[in-house]
Amino acid sequence: MQMIRDNNWVLSVGTFLPIVGVLLLLVTPKANDAAIKAVALLTSIATVLVGVFTLVNFDFDQAGSMQFVAQTNWIPVIKSTYFIGVDGISLPLYLLSMVVTLLVVIYSLDHVPSPGNPKAFFVLMLLLQTGMAGTFIAQDLILFFVFFELVLLPMYFMIGVWGGEQRQYASLKFFLYTMFGSALMLVAFLALFFKTGAESFAIPYLVENGAGIAKNAQVWIFAGMFIGFAVKVPMFPFHTWLPDAHTQAPTQGSVILAAILLKLGTYGFVRIAIPTLPDAAIEWAPWIGGLAVIGIIYGAFGCLAQTDMKRLIAFSSVAHMGFVMLGISTLTSFGVNAAVFGMVAHGLITGMLFFIAGSVKERYHTLEIAKLGGMLTQAPRLGWILGLCSMASLGLPGLAGFWGEFPAILSAYNPADGLNVTVFRSYMVVAAIGTVFAAAYLLWLYQRTAFGTPKGHDHHDLHDVNTHEWIAWLPLLIAIVTFGVAPNLLFSIIDPAVQGTLSAFGG
């Protein structure tokens, strides 16, 4: 793989800038609310500006190459280096993490959840940002692992301290599931390291040499990684932490979780598991595809059974990530392109849906679907935004969700060489049926919450979308429409990089 080393400071600055913000926050007095918010806001704006600089200087003609590559010694004894870079797969996710963090910070300016303490809240949020951005740029397995784990504790506290009634249970469940996965993942990383001759943890090196490992060993190593990433995605049957975590997390936590954290898992498959262990990927693909379509149907049924709006959106994530995983499991560039697009689209759309859920909760003091209704008459703008996002989520052509879902289903028609065509075509049929269910639960949700007459809510304070919300939401809404109308903006960056990662499968 070709490496472009220009501007190699950019990624480090973009990733660690939030840590500078954390240090500034730590020395800001707790009582000075305005200063704390200003520091958090300025830090995340500065981070996004660095992100914009990265985007502008990114060489789009070489989106398949690693760019802004930096590599220096880190832990020489174990042959791990500080090795970072972005290509067309990483770049959208890396930028998404920066933008989402900024929007969440803006939203938090007047929405710090109970029990307050904005200082600690923003510190955790910025720590999360470093962990998320770092995971997407790491090109060394140990570095990847460190960033991957760095997000755990901040999210644990975000759910556990600022969450809902069942927050302690939900946060612990989230933590134990993820940690279990990552413990096995680490063992798998080490096994991969030793099986490739104990030379280097650099991902490009492992991609080159991983294929030489005996198939049997590959399958076992893949199993360890699979558990680590599948918990994070989450794939059925490792998903049970997700509805609890999402329902109990504060709005900001849910948005970050849905928009970015879940992508760490799918990204791991695309970046690490599949390229380094191609033979094992072929063996595992039918199983991954099978679990993915089970997730699609199971998530949809789960949605239909929910009475709580936030829980419903959480289950819809299980279904959507099922489409992403189905695309990945085909091992074709078509499917993986769809998957990476689906990750971004899901981040935008579901992040947005959780924002709306937070605002609904704030206005109606409940998320019980049965107690909501008539949003279009009480808060029409909020109602319309919910409508747009529901349509995007169910995969309406012209909005971003479509380009993740439809090609993923289509790709299963023609999986990579070596995969059983009949099996994947049946998956395609099941997944297609899943989209019908998706339409059903989302339209039903919209019908029950937005239509009809308001149900005995005599809230004088029931206001429509306010300024902070507009500022936080508009970029997401614009992106949903833009990528829906012009998907090639994204596909043209993703595709060259996907071709590179799938070279072992003949494209």
Next chain:
Amino acid sequence: MSFLVSSAAVWTAPSVDYHALAPEIVLAVGLSIVLLVDLFTSERNKWLLSVLTGFSLLGAVLPVLTLALHDDSTRSLFDGRYVVDEFSLVMKGLFLLAGYVIVLLSSSHVEEGDYWRGEYWFLLLTSLLGMVMMSSARDLVSVFVALEFLSIPAYMLAAWRKRDLKSNEAGVKYFLLGVFASAVMLYGMSLLYGVANSTLLIDIAESISLDGEFGAIQALAIVFVVVGFAFKVSAVPFHTWAPDTYEGAPTPVTAFLSVASKAAGFIALVVMVLTAFPEGRDVWQPFVWILSALTMTIGNVFALRQTNLVRMIAYSSVSQGGFVLMPLAVAGGVAGEAALRAVVVYLIAYAATNLGMFGVILSVSRKTRSGDIASLGGLFTYAPALGVLLTIFLASLAGIPPLGGWIGKFAAFQALLTDATPWAYVLAVIGAVNSVIAFGYYGNVMREVWMRPVPHGDTTPITTPSSLQIALGITVIATLVLGILPGVVLHFGDMADLVGAFGG
């Protein structure tokens, strides 16, 4: 008579390398001064003793540094019975610095406790001297003497709160089981001497390998020696003294026992198995494997059920011991170097983290006067700094990157996978699962600190004495640096000829 005279004439004093012995000499002088000053100072001026103790320890670090920087870093004294090499220097440095942090942790506790202060500092220094000697001991006799040197003061320290029943229980239990362990070990050592006709560890190694046939006596001797040290490092099923002793002993002493004393036990075990029994690996490797798996798992399961903070830490420290044993279970094979590095790195990271945690607990208990985990409720709301520090230390113990503890765990896993045998893989998976279970109780404490209400709504702020603040600062910086730039310590373990140095 004439015989005596003639043999005296033949006897020549060994040439002593005083530079190599300087750390021990500084400590010995320091503890004598502490003892003397204690006799001649009034109660009001006893604070002087803690300062003197601290200076002795830091003073002993200086020769360790000069020895480390010296070109010829391996020095063999008394026909190889006492070796000062890089490995022993790293361990000496660890013991001295850990000792210094313990002095910082103890000073306010000791000042306020109306105890026998002079004796406390004297015993602490004596025990640390034993540990420093242990790092260099390469002979059955010097190993045993060092072991007793470090253990006997520790028994007394555990029972130091003389009028407290629990403290007495702690001391007596520790003493009885400790002496029993010493006896078992001594029996094993006597068998070794019988086989090898020498007390020098490398001679023993030679006799075990040259013998060709590996008899039951050798096997028995190895098992006895390992069992003896298993008591010292509180490996399951020889751990039963640890929870009671840890709970009953004064908290700074518990910190000392769980960090320094334990590390010394591990060092002795490492030296014994790698120097004396390299050819006996078929005996001790499976044995250590079982000890490791049991220690991790049972320590964890019991820790999950504790409601008393110190007892929980006791079981957690048992379980952490299992992780240190993990690389040792493959230390006899190709992974020898990696295993040795893992043990050293793990002990360093564990020392920094655990001492820091005790620092927080000592600070908080000055206010709450309670040992319940629930007494930490809402700590973050009224003492955010202590809450965050405790979280960092707990997360480090749980092995979450980028904190010190994870690099220890990482090194341990790395050693197992270097070995690449099925049993090593199985142990690695057991270790991985256990590191998740461990979060159950570490996370429980975090939950108390962050998510639970303050007991009785008592949110009076905590005043942390400056000595504790310094201790917390040192330990948290060490924990973070070890995690983010692990190259700093991994370098210590990166002594390619370390295993060779034992043999030579």
